Amino acid sequence: xxxxxxGFGLVFWATLTFSILLFILGKFAWKPILAALSEREKKxxxxxxxxxxxxxxxxxxxxxxxxxxxxxxxxxxKMMKEARTMKDEIxxxxxxxxxxxxxxxxxxxxxxxxxxxxxxxxxxxxxxxLLSIDIAEKILRCKLGYGxxxxxxxxxxxxxxxxx
Amino acid sequence: xxxxxxxxxxxxxxxxxxxxxxxxxxxxxxFGVSAFANHPETAAGEHATENHEAKKEKFKPxxxxxxxxxxxxDWHICDINGHPVSISLPVILYSSxxxxxxxxxxxxxxxxxxxxGYSLDKNNKIVAEDKELSFYxxxxxxxxxxxxxxxxxxxxxxxxxxRAYKRGQLVPKGIQSxxxxxIIFLRDEVAKPSIGDxxxxxxxxxxxxxxxxxxxxxLFGLIPWFPGGANVTGNIAVTMxxxxxxxxxxxxxxxxxxxxxxxxxxxxxxxxxxxxxxxPIVEIIGFxxxxxxxxxxxxxxxxxxxxxxxxxxxxxxxxxxxxAAVGYGVSIFSVFMALFMGCLELLVAFLQAYVFTLLAALxxxxxxxxxxxxxxxxx
Numbered sequence: 001x002x003x004x005x006x007g008f009g010l011v012f013w014a015t016l017t018f019s020i021l022l023f024i025l026g027k028f029a030w031k032p033i034l035a036a037l038s039e040r041e042k043k044x045x046x047x048x049x050x051x052x053x054x055x056x057x058x059x060x061x062x063x064x065x066x067x068x069x070x071x072x073x074x075x076x077x078k079m080m081k082e083a084r085t086m087k088d089e090i091x092x093x094x095x096x097x098x099x100x101x102x103x104x105x106x107x108x109x110x111x112x113x114x115x116x117x118x119x120x121x122x123x124x125x126x127x128x129x130l131l132s133i134d135i136a137e138k139i140l141r142c143k144l145g146y147g148x149x150x151x152x153x154x155x156x157x158x159x160x161x162x163x164x
Numbered sequence: 165x166x167x168x169x170x171x172x173x174x175x176x177x178x179x180x181x182x183x184x185x186x187x188x189x190x191x192x193x194x195f196g197v198s199a200f201a202n203h204p205e206t207a208a209g210e211h212a213t214e215n216h217e218a219k220k221e222k223f224k225p226x227x228x229x230x231x232x233x234x235x236x237x238d239w240h241i242c243d244i245n246g247h248p249v250s251i252s253l254p255v256i257l258y259s260s261x262x263x264x265x266x267x268x269x270x271x272x273x274x275x276x277x278x279x280x281g282y283s284l285d286k287n288n289k290i291v292a293e294d295k296e297l298s299f300y301x302x303x304x305x306x307x308x309x310x311x312x313x314x315x316x317x318x319x320x321x322x323x324x325x326x327r328a329y330k331r332g333q334l335v336p337k338g339i340q341s342x343x344x345x346x347i348i349f350l351r352d353e354v355a356k357p358s359i360g361d362x363x364x365x366x367x368x369x370x371x372x373x374x375x376x377x378x379x380x381x382x383l384f385g386l387i388p389w390f391p392g393g394a395n396v397t398g399n400i401a402v403t404m405x406x407x408x409x410x411x412x413x414x415x416x417x418x419x420x421x422x423x424x425x426x427x428x429x430x431x432x433x434x435x436x437x438x439x440x441x442x443x444p445i446v447e448i449i450g451f452x453x454x455x456x457x458x459x460x461x462x463x464x465x466x467x468x469x470x471x472x473x474x475x476x477x478x479x480x481x482x483x484x485x486x487x488a489a490v491g492y493g494v495s496i497f498s499v500f501m502a503l504f505m506g507c508l509e510l511l512v513a514f515l516q517a518y519v520f521t522l523l524a525a526l527x528x529x530x531x532x533x534x535x536x537x538x539x540x541x542x543x
Contacts, residue, residue: 003230004400006399007235007301007399009256009302009303010305010307010308010399010402011404012302013302017308017311018405021315022369022370022373024319025319025322025373025376026369028322029319029325029326030322030347032330033322033329034351037344037348037351039334043334
C-alpha cells in the first residue's frame with residue numbers, strides 16, 4: 001500500500017521541478033530550437049525549389065541558345081549567298097563596263113586615226129601638189145630639152161625631198 | 165573545415181566528464197556523504213552488532229526489492245562490513261507548531277536514532293514521536309535528488325543545443341544529432357497528427373518537456389547507483405504529478421465541443437442518455453480515467469522493470485544462502501538475464517516516455533477539436 005500512496009514531499013518537489021523545467025526549457029530551449037528547425041526546413045525546401053527553377057531556366061536558355069545558333073547559321077548562309085550573287089553581279093558589271101570602255105577607246109582611237117589619216121593624206125596631197133608645182137617650176141626653169149639631164153634633176157629633187 | 169572545428173570538439177569531449185564530475189561534486193558536498201566517519205564510535209559499534217544479528221536472519225528478497233524501489237531519505241550506495249555507505253540528504257519538515265526544520269538525514273543514523281522529536285519508521289518514513297503533531301515532509305529525498313540531477317543534465321543539454329541552433333549551426337553535431345531526431349519525431353509523428361497542424365505549436369514546449377523529463381529520468385533509473393538508481397518515474401507521486409499536468413492542461417484548453425461531448429454525446433441514441441444517463445456517466449468516467457491510466461501505466465512499467473532486474477540479482481543471494489557455489493553459478497545466469505532486461509528497459513524507457521507523450525497529445529487534440537463528427541468517439 002505504501003508503494004501506491006503518493007508521498008506529499010515528492011508531489012511537492014515534482015510539481016515545482018516540472019513547472020520550473022517547463023518554463024525554463026519552453027522559453028529558452030524549445031522555442032529557439034523549434035524555430036531554428038522550421039527555419040531550416042523552409043531553407044531546404046526553398047533551396048530545392050530554387051534549384052529546380054534554375055534547372056528549368058537553364059534548359060530554356062539552352063534551348064534558346066540552340067535556336068539562336070540555328071538562326072545564325074541560316075543568317076550566315078543567306079549572307080554568304082547574297083555576297084556571292086553580289087560578287088557575281090559586280091564582276092559581271094565590271095566586265096561589261098570594261099568591254100564598253102575598251103570598245104569606246106578603240107572607236108575613239110579609230111576615229112582619231114581616221115582623222116589623222118585624212119589629215120596626213122590632205123597634207124600629202126598638198127605637199128605633192130606643191131612639189132609638183134616646184135618640180136614643174138624647176139623643169140620649166142631648166143628649159144625643156146635635155147632628156148637625161150632632166151631625169152637626173154628630177155631624181156635629185158625627189159631624193160632631196162624630205163617626205164615628212 | 166574539420167581541422168578548424170576539432171579544437172572545439174576536443175574541448176567539448178574534455179569538458180563533458182568534467183562537468184559531470186562537477187555536478188556530482190556539488191551534489192555530494194551539498195548533501196554530504198555519510199560513511200563511518202559520520203557516526204560516533206559507539207553508534208558504529210552498536211550498528212555492527214545489530215547488522216550482524218540481521219545477517220543471521222534469512223535473506224528476504226521482497227523486502228530488499230521494495231527497499232530499493234521505494235523512496236528514501238538517504239542515497240544508499242553499498243554496505244561495507246555491515247555499514248551502509250550512503251549519501252545523506254537534507255530533511256525538510258514543516259509543521260505549524262514547530263515551523264520549518266532542516267537537517268541532514270544522517271542525524272537519523274539509518275533509522276537508529278531520533279532527532280528533534282522525529283525518527284524513521286520501518287518504512288523509512290519520518291514519523292513524529294509526538295503523535296499529535298501533524299507536519300509536512302518536504303525533504304530532498306533520493307527521488308527528488310535524482311530528479312534534480314536528471315533535470316539539471318537535461319537543462320545543460322537543451323541549452324547547449326539551443327545555443328548551437330541560435331549560433332546558426334543548423335547541421336546537427338554531437339549531442340545535437342541525438343536530440344534533433346527525437347524533437348522532430350515528437351513534432352511530426354506525435355504533436356502534428358494528434359493535435360492538428362494549426363495548434364500543435366502551442367503544446368510543443370509542454371510535450372517536449374514531458375517527453376524528455378520522463379525519458380531522462382527513466383534512463384537515470386537504469387544506472388545502478390549514484391547519480392542513478394532512484395526509481396523516479398516508477399514512483400506514483402511523480403507519475404501522478406505528470407498526469408495531473410496533462411489533465412489540467414487538456415481541461416483548461418478544452419473547447420465547448422469537448423464538454424458537450426461529455427454531457428450530451430452526439431451520434432448516440434437518446435435512450436442511452438435520457439432516463440438513465442448512461443453515456444454521460446461513461447464519458448465522465450473516461451474523463452477521469454484518462455489521467456489515471458497515464459499515471460498507472462508509467463508507474464507500473466518502470467516499477468516492474470526495476471523489480472524484475474532486482475529480482476534476478478536477489479536470486480543470486482537466495483541461492484547463495486543455500487551454498488556459495490550455487491550462488492556463483494546462478495550469478496552467471498542472473499547477470500545475463502539482468503543484462504537482457506537492462507537492454508529491454510532501455511527500450512521501455514523510450515517507449516513509455518513516447519506513449520505518455522503521445523497520449524497527452526491525443527488528449528489535447530480531443531480537447532481542442534472544434535466540432536465532433538461520427539468518427540470522433542473512439543476511446
